[in-house]
Amino acid sequence: MPSTADAGNIPLPWQTAAQPPENSEALLADYFQHLNEDAAQCRQQTTEAAAQAFRNRWLGRRQGILQQLNETLLKPAPPDWKKPLGQALNRLRSEAAALATTLETEARQAAAATRLASEALDITLPGSPGAGRGAIHPLTLVMEEIVAVFAGLGYSRVEGPEMESAYYNFEALNIPTEHPARDEQDTIYLGPDLPDMLLRTHTSPGQIRVMERQPPPLRVVVPGRVYRRDTPDASHSPMFHQVEGLAVDEGLSLADLKGTLEHFARAFFGSATLSRFRPSFFPFTEPSAEMDIQCFACDGAGGVCRTCKSSGWIEILGCGMVHPQLYRFAGQDAERWSGFAFGMGVERIAMIRYGIDDLQRFFSGDLRFLEQFRD
Amino acid sequence: MLISLEWLKEFVDWPETPAALAERLTGAGLTAAGWSGSAQEPVLELELTSNRPDCLSHWGVAREVAALARTALKPPAGAGQAGQPTDPAGITVTIESAETCARYCLRVLDLPSGAAARALPEIMRARLLAMGQAPIHLLPDLSNYTLFEIGQPTHVFDADTLRGNQLHVRWARPGETLITLDEVERQLNPGDLVIADAERPVALAGVIGGLETAITPATRKIAIESAWFEPQVVRRSARRHGIRTEAGYRFERGADPQAAAWAADLLVSRAVALAGAHWAGGTDCIAREWQAPTIRLRAEFLRRLLGLAPPSDAVENILQRLGFQLEAQAGASWMVQPPSWRADVKIEADLAEEVARLWGYEHFPSRLPAFQGVVTESEPARLASKTREKLRGRGYSEAISLSFAGAAEGERYAPGRKPVKMMNPLSEEEAWLRTTLLPSMLRLLLVNQNRDLTSARLFEIGKIYWREAKAGFPATEAWRLSLGSFGEVGGWNDRREYGFYELKGDIELLLAGFDLPGLEWRPASAGWCHPGRAAEIWANQAQLGTAGQLHPELAEELKFRRPPFLAELDLQQLLIAGGNQLRFSPPSRFPAAWRDFSFLFDDRVSWQSIQTALNGLRQPGWQGASLLELFRGGGIPAGQRSLLLRASWQLPDRTLREDEVQRAADELRATLAGLGGQQR
DSSP states (O other): OOOGGGTTTSOOHHHHOSSOOSSGGGGGHHHHHHHHHHHHHHHHHOOHHHHHHHHHHHHOTTTOHHHHHIIIIITTSOHHHHHHHHHHHHHHHHHHHHHHHHHHHHHHHHHHHHHHHHTOOOTTSOOOOTTTTOOOOHHHHHHHHHHHHHHTTTOEEOOOOSEEEHHHHTGGGTOOTTOGGGTTSOOOBBOSSSTTEEEOSSSTHHHHHHHHHSOSSEEEEEEEEEEOOOOOBTTBOSEEEEEEEEEEETTOOHHHHHHHHHHHHHHHHOTTOOEEEEEEEETTEEEEEEEEEEOTTTTTOOSSOTTTTTSSEEEEEEEEEEOHHHHHHTTOOTTTOEEEEEEEEHHHHHHHHHTOOOGGGGGTOOHHHHGGGOO | OEEEHHHHTTTBOOSSOHHHHHHHHHHTTOEEEEEEEOSSSEEEEEEOOTTOGGGSSHHHHHHHHHHHHTOOBOOOSOOOOSSOTTSOOSOEEEESOTTTEEEEEEEEEEOOTTGGGSOOOHHHHHHHHHTTOOOOSHHHHHHHHHHHHHSOOOEEEEGGGSGGGEEEEEEOOTTOEEEBTTSOEEEOOTTOEEEEOSSSEEEETTTEEBSTTBOOTTOOEEEEEEEEEOHHHHHHHHHHHTOOOHHHHHHHHOOOTTSHHHHHHHHHHHHHHHHOOEEEEEEEEESSOOOOOOEEEEHHHHHHHHSSOOOHHHHHHHHHHTTOEEEEETTTEEEEEOOTTOTTOOSHHHHHHHHHHHHOGGGSOOOOOOOOSOOOOOHHHHHHHHHHHHHHHTTOEEOOOOSEEOHHHHHHHSTTOOOOBBSSOSOGGGOEEOSOSHHHHHHHHHHHHTTTOSEEEEEEEEEEEEOOOBTTBSSEEEEEEEEEEEEEESOTTSOEEOOHHHHHHHHHHHHTTBOOTTOEEEEOOOTTEEEEEEEEEEETTEEEEEEEEEOHHHHHHTTOSSOOEEEEEEHHHHHHHOBOOOOOOOOOSSOOEEEEEEEEEETTSOHHHHHHHHHHTOOTTEEEEEEEEEEOSTTSOTTEEEEEEEEEEOOSSSOOOHHHHHHHHHHHHHHHHHTTOEEO
């Protein structure tokens, strides 16, 4: 490898040739070769220190090879050799500078890569859970969604007392004492010193309370807990939830009831949901109906379907046109106003929606059940 | 109601398959609930609503099928009369109150010896079996058969056991008793309507007969009763004595007032034909003639109620098929009289329902109505939703538990709140409505502990109930929020045990969403609390609730393996306080200054007293002091703790000078020292 220390032993170019060569770089061919070899060697180490040493070796202000060439070659050159030698030295300098920069960048990148590699984590470890395991109760989810569908149709949410008077729970709903409909709603009474107070057996008393308080037109939904004296089993509980709805206006008919509840069924169960209305009986509506949706488990085929008990249909709510007697109880004009009411069991709908097999699970408090409803 | 299709065919024909018939009945309000019997002789179970007692028989369902399928009805065979009801029966009948018994038909027959041993014809036997009735004795079986056939209950007495040759339909007298067919001696109530002979009650009217006057294999003379009793009277007696019979079931829903004599004669003709009985006389005692009500029906009303009025001829046809009499009036209306078996049809809307259900609900239009009224947002519901979302984000799952409680629980967790009792609770242990949510929450936590969960975080939003007259109600109910927790918190990189400060942090986060000036945590003294690890939460001079660790003795008694933490908040108070009013204030553009201070304090110096003292300095630009760290143990003497706190200052309009910050810090140090703190 040539070094500047040997410069004195090597004949100077103008001593071996009369004319400078055409290609001025040929004057420093050995140095170009040396530069590339040095860079290749430095690259094998790829450290910032090696890159720095490379730069100093070639471009150092005092002892750099280029500085030495300047002193030993350019300065003593005869005038007609100065230009080609100057050009060759400039080329060598810019090549060395470019190489030094590249080597430094490569070394910095390699160092950064090493450092980052040492910071690597097992990204398959679980994330910090914080606290986010909580879930809202499926009955709340369903109840809020039902209320939200009707809120979109202009229904306001109201609530009524759970400890209710027999008047609002029965008489004002056209269910007199001794009416057989009272059998179907085995009632829990309060007392003995609270005469005629009971735990409401349905959210329907809300209908009368709203009609007494607020003149039509009105649209309300009444969600809440209701009670019946049923022994707990897979489909019964002494406490459960209902959402009652009521619309009273001028000119509301069975057609409006159908349209509203069909909208609800599609909004809640999916836009392709088919529904049907069957005549039924409630003392506080006339005519009355039950609404079924076509079974989504068997697409209405029936057969051996557990979801719809092979009928092809799933009953979801009871409804009807408000009985004229109720307007009288509430002090409204039955000839002027008409309206419809509906009521649905929240547990039943939640069981259908989520495929829950046993109503008791809702009240078990079992987190293994509740946390499945993280939404 | 079970309907044997083979039996039904005796009265009506229909064109479809059994499945199609079931569908058609369902569509008309007689819901098909399932099938039993055999493929050859299917039995359809109908779920009938309580307004349709007229369909509690094969004849009744046949009437409905005929109306739906537009086919003819074939009345039961053998209804010819064996004699005149006016023939002297040798037994007189008197009805005390026409309101309770509209008519009482009696038929007396002589029986040849051995009549009881005669067999019921096979077809009748099979039909009774299909109804779930085991044949017992020829004459009661025939009476039963008539009931399932045409829906009218009848009763057969051994006429020789009736004393004084008289029957009275009257109220029971004080002290009277009756041994009923089920061999139970009943103490009669003056509200019980009875059939009595000259001396004593012999049957509980419409519900059940007496044992002493029942027919036996030795009976040689029978008296057949077929009557119409007031539904409420029958219902009250049946309930009072806890007796459920097929007869009572029909009478209390309303029997057909015109069917009594028909059923009696049907039964007589069968007793003659099958038991070899001989006519001995009869009587129809009519206290009150049945009168059909007249109801006006307007086409305009149909349109208004149903959204569409079927054509007039269709309306007429439907009602006539159902047995209604009608007379067209001027102005597209009718005067309509329902048949005797349709006591449920009383008003115009009832007629509209008849028209609608036979026209088919599916044939009425469907539309989404517009609304001009007022819509109100429910602020309580919105705040409850917000509360749920916040707690869910903190890892709490919502639970719902029953509202019932034992008396002792309320006394322990909410002493002084007078509970509401239930008259007829499901269990005597839980005969009260809960006055606090805490016992329910403890039960829920235990459920999860006992299912081997290492941690549980639950909340419930529910009502409590207590005896306090308010707003016209003799008792009060109010919303409460409960929180319950035990076990580990955090993940593999920050696991720790849930403690008081976790609970407090969760509640603070929740309360931050409400407008609660003067919020303060004070030491709690409630009996269920750990005496040093519980707080009452106050704001606006009212207690919002209590939060803390369950008293270790209670926790041990309840067999908790890890300390449970509980809170109950008065949601009503939070709702009254309302949500935070969010208002913008511009943040300062100038840099903040902060200094850290480390001081040693006696445990008795509370963090709150330090904060109060520092805030009381009212330093310019004071932003507050926050606690960075708390040390105990190590070189720190027992009963003391080291607090590392950070104070910060920032002015809205300029940068604080170094000397200002220095002065403020010196004042702060002096204040901390004044509280007994030693700088470290």
